[in-house]
Amino acid sequence: EERREMPPTGQEGRECPLRGVRGGCGSGRQGYDLLVIGGGSGGLACAKEAAQLGKKVAVVDYVEPSPRGTRWGLGGTCVNVGCIPKKLMHQAALLGDMIRDAPHYGWEVPPLVPHDWKKMAEAVQNHVKSLNWGHRVQLQDRKVKYFNIKASFVNEHMVCGVTKDGKETLLSAEHIVIATGGRPRYPTHIEGALEYGITSDDIFWLKESPGKTPPLADVALECAGFLTGLGLDATVMVRSIPLRGFDQQMSSLVTEYMASHGTRFLRGCTPSRVGRLPDGQLQVIWEDLASGKKDVGTFDTVLWAIGRVPETRSLHLENAGVNTHPNSQKILVDAGEATSVPHIYAIGDVAEGRPELTPPAVMAGKLLARRLCGQSSDLMDYDNVPTTVFTPLEYGCVGLSEEEAVARHGEEHVEVYHAYYKPLEFTVAERDASQCYIKMVCLREPPQLVLGLHFLGPNAGEVTQGFALGIKCGASYAQVMRTLGIHPTCAEEVAKLRITKRSG
């Protein structure tokens, strides 16, 4: 639906589908200097940067509807079914907390304030649609050709695109960037999973409240968090550990906070069957992995959040000779983002070993474009990428987790400074701050280089960003301690970390 807002700009490609075939190959004159497959954050950033530097650029983007039929506009996961709607719904949940805080601060709010999912969803979706439109305009402004087609490789310089109506278009280019991202994984081995379950591709676009929901891992926690915050009954079913790859002490504090705020956790459980009851509710049967006992429960919505699969299967990468990782199916890349075929590149979530985050994809895309245009030789630095999990109590981190630091440097060479703290705003609001916690992982040897920072508390993203810069500048523990605090903030607690874990 959101596709029809602007007349197609790719007329040339549609009318002369074969023009590029022979002429384009090798010479690239009748094709494009750069073809980007995938209109997400990374792909668009790369395309716009290259166009600005004078290249002839095309972007092809196509959203395969989710099994539930959800589809969306230009901008990829982040804008449509990721960061943006998630943070907005998280904000809606935070506002719910604030409504509950307000009476402590003298505001005479009615005791029970209901939440209207439909109204929120509409507001969020309207914002997302305005962003879709913005991306279209930006491409047009920069003279980037946009094709709403599903692409697959014909050979190493040519891509065939198919429109919704089955019309084919051939495009050729000197350089091709694959930035197709990933989509949520369905546990197809579970009966009823595909038929009755939804994923993060759908949740933000639901017209009606999902009701009682079990989201089945980081996306899971964020979704369960805002659903609980919006007053819904949410249960999280986890097979092993939540927030795999993150610092495990932090992740257990995250779940502890959620559990104490109404999210239910079923740990060590795995669902075996989903079915619909006559009243329309969903019945989920699961197994407790430790005891082998089966259990059953009814829910309004089942949300799968068990990981993502890269969008590489329909690309026919074999036609171009692009290699993928045998297990992850992600595209293998070198430090310059090049695949096994030197003029074909992959950035973002589809590339093997890259963080699945928007800002690194954007930066990698821009840097790649600059290298392709001979503007610079700077490679993307994937170390110390800061990130934040927008769970009800936000978790921001940059650098190494404690486990990773110990693994790399040995326990005797790592010093961990930590503190529990109470945000000033929590005091009057009589909120529980038992999980507000900070730790800084440092090398033990002076000047105690900072390896990682982990912050759990309100506005964790805002707090973490500046410290990420500090770590980029090679901050030492001593330097952070010499930084004076801003009083009264939560962030100042980072500059006051004096207690080491070693000291007990």
Place this chain on the structure above:
Amino acid sequence: MAQPPPPSSPPRAQTSPGPAKVGAVPNRRLGSVRGVPMSSPPGRRARLSSPGTGRSSSETREELRRRLLGLIEGNRVMIFSKSYCPHSTRVKELFSSLGVECHILELDQVDDGASVQEVLSEITNQRTVPNIFVNKVHVGGCEQTFQAHQSGVLEKLLQGDSAYDYDLIVIGGGSGGLACAQEAAVLGKKVMVLDFVVPSPQGTSWGLGGTCVNVGCIPKKLMHQAALLGQALIDSRKFGWEYNQQVKHNWETMTEAIQNHIGSLNWGYRLSLREKAVAYVNSYGEFVEHHKIKATNRKGQETCYTAAKFVIATGERPRYLGIQGDKEYCITSDDLFSLPYCPGKTLVVGASYVALECAGFLAGLGLDVTVMVRSILLRGFDQEMAEKVGSYMEQHGVKFLRKFVPIQQLEKGSPGKLRVVAESTEGPGAVEGVYNTVLLAIGRDSCTRKIGLEKIGVKINEKSGKIPVNDVEQTNVPYVYAIGDILEGKLELTPVAIQAGKLLARRLFGGRLEKCDYVNVPTTVFTPLEYGCCGLSEEKAIEVHTKENLEVYHTLFWPLEWTVAGRDNNTCYAKIICNKFDNERVVGFHILGPNAGEVTQGFAAAMKCGLTKQLLDDTIGIHPTCGEVWKEKTFLKLTSVDVV
């Protein structure tokens, strides 16, 4: 910053070191530290001096300092002297007559005598010789030593640590004073804190903890939070939360909750002092003679205490206009946070951050607020940012009366109403208004004029009342130190006072050398739209680095949370100021937006680590946050825009 001027009549000994003389060193042990002059081989001489330069580099200077402190700590009587100085001779004779063995360093007989003298003056704030220490306590010069001898203090000092009741007395139980006292106590010293809150003209007083806790940062941030929650309530409807009725605010509920929290903090401070065995006396302190202070309690009972060292941390109190009726009818920030009734229609006089913060949250709570400004907003802060802070407030209902000063008396009208008559600063034109409350926030005065500083000769800036100190927070009277808001030319911020207090205690009693670093201190103004900054304002940067050497990058941004809430998209703003000729090092950081304080803190840490524009470009953002604003496409050079 106050490096005290050299004494008006320096003794002869101050001249540059002459050649070594035989027989001038009466102490045999000297050789262990820096030699018996005649017998010391040239190679050993070099240990204290830095060859060639004549000026010690910072490293050898630190080493020298450590060595001198070692001498002071390691000897019962340590005299820094010059062999030809008659005053030095008198002192040596005095100790000799007392039968006390002294350790003497003749500055004219060592190569680096001049450096020693410089470092000594840093440590003691005394440039002249002789410079005498007894049992680690700095006694002073010749005259002070003889005085001490006459008063019996010298005797006590020689006997050991019992010369004074306390090792340290801190005057003022605010953030800085308490931090200093506790740190000294942790280091094993006998410490006392004197704290007494003189009630405001409206009769408001409070407990232990000083301005920040009672009438500053803490209640202010909490009232700011209350106002933000009001905004959140408005936003929440756009995010699907449903309630129809107009939400009213109850001042009493808020104030009670905040005062309860403050009460718990006061109690916490008391407890913490007790745990660390710091003596806390709720009395007003006033110097009566050297090393002696008189403490007067609420009932008027007086007790005197003596101490080897003193730290003045009395802070500041709000200034009044000095017009008829001001103390009678107006309130200040001292009164606002515990005001038992809602202030109603309020006139805020002043444009300091206190004025704007108070006006901001009062308006946010739904009150009718007017700010009367004589000249500029937020003096000392970046003026572009200050204007943006003001215009956001103006758009959100705060009225500004620019360029008016209240000149006529404030008259009491019908009950609970005040009539204010003000005159324009630009020619004729008066304005008259009726308000329920007039809040004065025109500045603060140091509490330094009524604590007997003149009795012991501690200099203050007569105009400002502030105390000049050197880079180790020492006043012109060597055993008296000062920290916090009363310092001349330093920042009036809680974390600065705390840091200065802690480091001071560690230097005085812990053998540490680290000084408080007053550079690149971050701060945040909690106006409705928060303003965080670190480093130089644009004006100051131009003054320091000149305009040609600077590159300013800036952008407007629209926080994601504001989009759905339908709030302004051209309001939040960020800029950084870089020094082009120093690798584009960031010298100033400014951000106007939600959670500015939380955002600024990490950037301040990064600036401590030498943040450059390049590093800013190379660092990946966190999506979607305000902190990632530096990644915006629109983050453009300002100077180039200016030129075009």
